[in-house]
Amino acid sequence: MEAVEQFLKEHSITMVELATPDMAGAIRGKRIPVETFLTSGLSGGVGLSSAVLAWDYQMEVIETDDYSWSNGYPDIFLRPDVATLRLVPWKQRTALVFCDVVDGSGKLATVAPRDVLRRATAELVQAGLSPYIAMESEFYALDAETLRPRGDRNPVYSLHDHHYLEPFLDDVCQTLLSAEVEVEACGAEYAPGQVEINLTPSDPLTAADGLLFFRYAVKQLAPRHGFRATFMAKPFGDLSGSGLHIHQSMWRKEKDNAFWDAGTLSSIGHNYVAGLLKYAAELQLVSVPTPNGYKRVADHSFAPTNLSWGVDNRCAAVRVLVRDAGGTRVETRIAAADANPYLLAAAQLTAGLAGVTEDLKPPPPAANSYVSEEYPPLPTNIWAAANLFGESEFARRALGAATVENLCRVARSEAAAGQREVTDGERGRYLDSV
DSSP states (O other): OHHHHHHHHHTTOOEEEEEEEOTTSOEEEEEEEHHHIIIIITTTOEEEEGGGGSBOTTOOBOOOSSSOTTTTOOEEEEEEOGGGOEEOTTSTTEEEEEEEEEOTTSOBOTTSHHHHHHHHHHHHHHTTOEEEEEEEEEEEEEETTTOSOSOOSOOTTOSSTTGGGHHHHHHHHHHHHHTTOOEEEEEEOSSTTEEEEEEOOBOHHHHHHHHHHHHHHHHHHGGGGTEEEEOOSOSOTTSOOOBEEEEEEEEOTTSOBTTEETTEEOHHHHHHHHHHHHHHTTTHHHHSOSGGGGGTOBTTTTBOOBSOEEETOTTSSEEEEOOOTTTOEEEEOOOBTTSOHHHHHHHHHHHHHHHHHTTOOOOOOOSSTTTOTTSOBOOOSHHHHHHHHHTOHHHHHHHOHHHHHHHHHHHHHHHHHHHHOOOHHHHHHHTTTO
8 A cells, every 4th residue: 555655645635535436326425534544444444324325316215125224224335446546636635536335244235336347347358358448428517507508509519619618628628637537539519518528448447437537527617617517418408418428349368459350340349239239228227317318319319219220320329430450449329428337338348248149140230220110219218218127137137136126216216206396398388278
């Protein structure tokens, strides 16, 4: 631990944030003095209620097989992954370290998202493939007072329409870089106030940690510039939804891209695409975990509606990019921006690997994804997605039975909450017309 102590001393750290994702993919943890970190935090002695792995999006506690009212939601403990120690640049003398979650006996909590992803990655490595992924996420920067975008023009790819956002986005990008989260690109997206930031490729756990830290930075820095940032999938009915795209490639020990075959997608690449497509509907709940996310999915919206794929086709569920020996990859475009990046990556990596081990073959690529009736549809609401997910033996194998049960309980809780809600839109349509 000499390197840890040196880092803390070199940067005059006085507070350390112990961070881990909850089941929804939100960053949780505790902030402790550096002295406490060195004496008990490093050894996994900092605990918090297991309710963090058993609640919905409003922190209403649900009952799970392991954590419930009957056992009083006992403590789980944060065990630092010291390789992830980094500065929190917007806070003075503060560092953050991502943590694994263990129970009182020191055993890893199998439902904890970091461990789910670690297990999925290990399966690929055991099969002789090293996964390399990159995440790109869209979000909205809204006016902090009106909670609407400040502009009204579609700014996509514009270098001037989002000028008012540039100080905020520059702050985000520089902050991420100083925390060793590398940014590949940042640009205006398909609606006023909507932004996409692409993170550079890495191993899956590093990529998911990077995305969680990225969300943390965006949410923390936005108010300093007069904005409120949201990764909500569909914050406005009349504007574009926000997605989370994952670029994936597989590498062999010889450092060659298993998806590349002399200018085309390799046979393993085709197998991988077929696996992604075969299991996408069963895993849809991981990609689109809230009722709101299904409002994003619509024809001609760049959010896929069926199990299609295509070469450089942004309308398909799986977009294949044949570039060169270094850049050939597949991109999944199903997920909403509010998806848990750890569970999402684990589900997709496991599905892709299944395509390879089962020697699956994809259907012909789509010429027009939105009019190709031969491709099965994706679930269009959270009830359907939760039912498919809950009944899926593959999902249980990929993520663990307890994880599947937890996510289904949360999904049904969210769906029920949405059904009880009466909106302004409903009143506008029905108050005087019936």
